[in-house]
Amino acid sequence: MIETDKKKCLRCSACVGVCPKSALTLKEHGIECDGEKCNNCRLCEAFCPMGAIRVVKK
Numbered sequence: 127m128i129e130t131d132k133k134k135c136l137r138c139s140a141c142v143g144v145c146p147k148s149a150l151t152l153k154e155h156g157i158e159c160d161g162e163k164c165n166n167c168r169l170c171e172a173f174c175p176m177g178a179i180r181v182v183k184k
């Protein structure tokens with residue numbers, strides 16, 4: 127499961143494209159994470175150009 131810093135997020139969708147579990151969706155208010163799909167692989171965290179993603183354990 128991830129959390130995003132909405133003040134940093136550019137809504138560039140890079141994290142959505144890189145997630146191997148298709149757990150991320152770009153919504154009007156920002157990135158939404160499906161906790162059932164996310165396996166905490168941290169790929170999105172590494173790819174986010176703004177450092178806006180933080181992996182948090184459920």
Ligand code: SF4
Binds near residue numbers: 135140141173177
């Ligand atoms: S990669 Fe980072 S800046 Fe881009 S949409 Fe995802 S959280 Fe936002």
Ligand code: SF4
Binds near residue numbers: 145
């Ligand atoms: S930690 Fe991995 S599985 Fe979870 S949202 Fe990020 S890229 Fe997807």
